[in-house]
Amino acid sequence: METTAAMGSLSPARAIFSETSTDAADTFSHVASLSSTPPTTLTDGLSTTSESPKQENAIVSDSIDLAVHDHAESTATPPLAQLIESMDAERVAEAIEAVIDAPEAPLAEQTPEPAATPSARARRSRQSMPVYNLSQLSGTAGHGKRRANGDDVSDKKRRTISGDTLVATGDSPKATKNQAKKLGKSPEPPKRATRSSGAEVETLATKISSLGKRSRKTFEQGLSKMSREIRRLQDTNEFAKIDTKPVLYTTWAKGKYVDPKAKEQRASKKAKLAESPKKGAPEKEAAAAAPEAPAPTQRRVKKWLNHGLYSGQSAPLDIMKQLTPNEKKIAAEHPELMPSATVNKVLPMPVFNGIRLLVQGRDFKLPYDICNPLPSGQPKPASWRLMTRNRFVGEAGANWKKNPHFKDYQSKCVCTPEDGCAESCQNRIMLYECDNTNCNAGAAYCQNRAFARLQERVKAGGKYRVGVEVLKTQDRGFGIRTNRCFRPNQIIMEYTGEIITEEECERRMEEKYKDNECYYLMSFDQNMIIDATTGSIARFVNHSCQPNCRMIKWIVSGQPRMALFAGDRPIMTGEELTYDYNFDPFSAKNVQACLCGAPNCRGVLGPKPKEIKPPKPSKEELKKAVKKGVNAGKRKLQELLGGKEDAEGNDAKKRKIKTATGTKAKGLKRTLSNASLKAARSAAKVVKKSVSSISVKTPASGRKIATIKRTSSVVKAYSKTKASRLSVTPKKSASRKSSMTVVAAGNKKTTPSTRTPASAKSAKSTKSAKSAKSAKSAKALASQSADTPRRGPGRPRKHPIGSVTPRKGVDLARTNNQIRLVQSPTLETA
Ligand SMILES: C[S@@+](CC[C@H](N)C(=O)[O-])C[C@H]1O[C@@H](n2cnc3c(N)ncnc32)[C@H](O)[C@@H]1O
Numbered sequence: 001m002e003t004t005a006a007m008g009s010l011s012p013a014r015a016i017f018s019e020t021s022t023d024a025a026d027t028f029s030h031v032a033s034l035s036s037t038p039p040t041t042l043t044d045g046l047s048t049t050s051e052s053p054k055q056e057n058a059i060v061s062d063s064i065d066l067a068v069h070d071h072a073e074s075t076a077t078p079p080l081a082q083l084i085e086s087m088d089a090e091r092v093a094e095a096i097e098a099v100i101d102a103p104e105a106p107l108a109e110q111t112p113e114p115a116a117t118p119s120a121r122a123r124r125s126r127q128s129m130p131v132y133n134l135s136q137l138s139g140t141a142g143h144g145k146r147r148a149n150g151d152d153v154s155d156k157k158r159r160t161i162s163g164d165t166l167v168a169t170g171d172s173p174k175a176t177k178n179q180a181k182k183l184g185k186s187p188e189p190p191k192r193a194t195r196s197s198g199a200e201v202e203t204l205a206t207k208i209s210s211l212g213k214r215s216r217k218t219f220e221q222g223l224s225k226m227s228r229e230i231r232r233l234q235d236t237n238e239f240a241k242i243d244t245k246p247v248l249y250t251t252w253a254k255g256k257y258v259d260p261k262a263k264e265q266r267a268s269k270k271a272k273l274a275e276s277p278k279k280g281a282p283e284k285e286a287a288a289a290a291p292e293a294p295a296p297t298q299r300r301v302k303k304w305l306n307h308g309l310y311s312g313q314s315a316p317l318d319i320m321k322q323l324t325p326n327e328k329k330i331a332a333e334h335p336e337l338m339p340s341a342t343v344n345k346v347l348p349m350p351v352f353n354g355i356r357l358l359v360q361g362r363d364f365k366l367p368y369d370i371c372n373p374l375p376s377g378q379p380k381p382a383s384w385r386l387m388t389r390n391r392f393v394g395e396a397g398a399n400w401k402k403n404p405h406f407k408d409y410q411s412k413c414v415c416t417p418e419d420g421c422a423e424s425c426q427n428r429i430m431l432y433e434c435d436n437t438n439c440n441a442g443a444a445y446c447q448n449r450a451f452a453r454l455q456e457r458v459k460a461g462g463k464y465r466v467g468v469e470v471l472k473t474q475d476r477g478f479g480i481r482t483n484r485c486f487r488p489n490q491i492i493m494e495y496t497g498e499i500i501t502e503e504e505c506e507r508r509m510e511e512k513y514k515d516n517e518c519y520y521l522m523s524f525d526q527n528m529i530i531d532a533t534t535g536s537i538a539r540f541v542n543h544s545c546q547p548n549c550r551m552i553k554w555i556v557s558g559q560p561r562m563a564l565f566a567g568d569r570p571i572m573t574g575e576e577l578t579y580d581y582n583f584d585p586f587s588a589k590n591v592q593a594c595l596c597g598a599p600n601c602r603g604v605l606g607p608k609p610k611e612i613k614p615p616k617p618s619k620e621e622l623k624k625a626v627k628k629g630v631n632a633g634k635r636k637l638q639e640l641l642g643g644k645e646d647a648e649g650n651d652a653k654k655r656k657i658k659t660a661t662g663t664k665a666k667g668l669k670r671t672l673s674n675a676s677l678k679a680a681r682s683a684a685k686v687v688k689k690s691v692s693s694i695s696v697k698t699p700a701s702g703r704k705i706a707t708i709k710r711t712s713s714v715v716k717a718y719s720k721t722k723a724s725r726l727s728v729t730p731k732k733s734a735s736r737k738s739s740m741t742v743v744a745a746g747n748k749k750t751t752p753s754t755r756t757p758a759s760a761k762s763a764k765s766t767k768s769a770k771s772a773k774s775a776k777s778a779k780a781l782a783s784q785s786a787d788t789p790r791r792g793p794g795r796p797r798k799h800p801i802g803s804v805t806p807r808k809g810v811d812l813a814r815t816n817n818q819i820r821l822v823q824s825p826t827l828e829t830a
Pocket residue numbers: 475476477478479517518519520539540541542543544592593594595596791792
């Protein structure tokens with residue numbers, strides 16, 4: 001009964017709370033019966049007038065919140081006696097007063113900043129409040145039910161320690177009365193409180209005072225009876241407020257357990273962050289805060305690794321024991337191996353296996369990365385506009401069309417799918433790229449489609465497919481390096497730019513590029529020039545006297561195109577790409593020092609050195625040589641035809657050759673004469689005239705039966721099928737240099753079948769140009785050493801266009817003492 005009365009005193013606050021916060025309602029779930037207490041008009045009014053949710057309105061009553069929150073906190077802490085004792089009825093009353101006063105103020109004013117107010121804090125903490133059923137904890141949960149069921153529930157049974165304690169808190173109903181008075185309502189008539197109503201009940205003191213003597217006696221008896229019960233319970237832990245088994249309250253949110261510790265940590269982190277000075281705060285603040293900062297902790301001492309391989313094992317007593325004397329000598333050069341030497345404690349030597357390795361040494365190469373791009377932030381060349389396809393400029397296009405230069409291209413190769421247009425492909429040898437119109441093998445098998453493959457590769461995109469990047473060199477401006485590997489002879493990139501006529505080139509040199517240090521002009525075809533000032537990345541490839549690439553001109557779909565190909569060895573990731581410019585610096589003034597650093601560096605950016613020809617033999621020497629050759633031929637023939645035995649003193653090799661006799665010999669003789677004559681005749685068609693030849697005659701009649709000729713590699717390559725018919729083993733591969741001569745140069749040395757009308761015309765002027773050139777270049781090169789090399793060519797003068805002759809190696813148009821630095825597409829031979 002007392003318990004009920006005490007609860008009744010809490011009801012107004014509870015009423016406010018139940019309206020303002022659902023969480024709070026949860027907190028009060030143990031007094032579910034009190035929910036029947038009508039809500040105050042204030043909160044109702046707020047809830048109806050305010051647009052904001054009810055929970056916001058709760059902020060209005062800060063003090064109430066605080067009071068009730070305190071209460072809520074106290075309710076969260078068992079036992080019940082403690083809870084009720086902790087209730088401060090005065091504070092509750094004050095809170096109610098505050099609520100009553102509140103409606104006079106405008107709503108906007110009443111609503112403070114949620115984050116800054118204590119009520120907001122209180123609300124947050126309430127949300128995390130453990131929820132439990134106090135009535136159950138106090139053992140009175142089933143009472144209501146039992147009463148409802150008509151059970152006779154005696155007071156004795158309902159008495160609890162908490163109930164007794166509540167007797168002392170007699171001023172709660174008073175507060176309620178006060179509140180009622182203030183609200184202008186008459187206090188409700190006292191009635192027998194029930195748990196379910198939660199209504200106000202009279203206190204024990206009033207009750208006693210209002211009782212009659214007899215009744216009072218009976219009451220006191222009951223009280224003393226109660227006291228005995230209490231006395232009996234006095235020695236319990238609960239009575240003494242000792243928590244032997246503290247109840248662990250767990251918090252769950254959204255079906256998950258909420259660790260209060262984690263929450264505390266988070267809160268403390270937040271607090272720390274809030275305390276720490278904000279980013280970008282003025283330095284003054286930081287400086288002011290600095291002296292308060294705790295003293296720096298002691299510096300960490302670096303731990304050195306003082307043991308390595310085989311640590312913990314003792315070394316052999318005599319480490320030199322198994323070494324050879326020579327090895328011992330070398331080992332003696334390593335002081336750390338000497339017994340007397342101080343031991344290297346930082347990085348001690350491996351005790352067993354290192355000695356032999358040290359003394360013998362071993363070549364090694366660090367493994368390459370497959371792909372290795374330059375780090376970002378590399379210097380970029382200024383004023384370079386990329387152009388990935390050749391573009392005719394001015395008259396160049398019209399001139400190009402006039403020339404029926406590439407009719408030869410129409411011919412089809414005779415390769416089979418098995419051949420796959422490999423080295424013997426006629427197109428390949430002529431440096432014509434195969435396509436669907438001129439290839440017999442078919443696209444699936446053809447290996448002679450480098451430009452098409454390159455196009456596919458670049459189109460697919462990605463820096464490793466492109467495989468090259470611009471690099472800033474130390475002393476040669478920009479260059480090109482690889483970020484992947486390339487196979488030998490693999491196409492790397494195309495050299496593209498504007499195709500211009502010579503006149504246009506002259507004009508540009510005089511006007512546009514007169515102050516330039518670098519020129520990007522490449523002799524191309526039909527006396528035209530590729531100007532890669534606006535062009536592909538290939539323009540950045542530098543020169544080297546020992547290059548790893550070649551610049552080669554191919555005919556692709558009837559059009560000449562230039563591309564950089566890997567040389568005869570593979571190119572590794574990170575290598576700088578170079579080719580031999582084959583410059584012909586005519587004017588000594590414009591000679592540039594070559595900084596390629598190759599062991600065979602020519603010192604200047606100049607033309608390739610010509611092969612040193614032996615001085616021409618005198619007539620007598622010639623006669624002698626011819627006679628010698630004839631004699632040798634005779635001797636060979638005699639050996640073959642079974643003539644006289646070799647004279648004594650002939651070397652052993654010759655004696656080993658068996659002499660053919662009888663019919664076999666005759667047959668052989670006949671076969672040889674027929675076959676060799678045939679072969680010689682057919683070979684003569686393709687072999688250039690200048691090759692050395694030996695005539696073979698029969699000893700008896702002196703009739704010439706065959707002419708043995710030494711052919712050049714290009715012819716051999718070109719006439720591979722014929723060579724195989726002659727049972728002559730052809731050279732392994734075609735020489736690109738010679739092949740290049742066939743297509744790009746004057747074709748002077750080519751067979752009639754490969755000669756083009758243009759080349760035939762130009763070949764006429766080669767001789768005179770050559771002699772003029774050799775005289776001038778000799779003069780220029782002689783003066784090179786005297787002049788200080790300077791980057792960039794001199795200002796060119798105009799020259800007659802017709803004076804330019806396609807030559808093998810150097811395509812250089814020049815006038816008196818002037819040069820046009822044009823790189824030649826001539827190939828470097830391996
Ligand atoms: C076609 S550009 C090459 C790209 C050039 N390095 C750049 O930065 O644009 C040719 C010029 O590069 C320089 N160059 C190329 N190879 C060189 C070398 N081995 N030694 C010195 N200079 C070189 C010369 O100035 C030459 O005129």
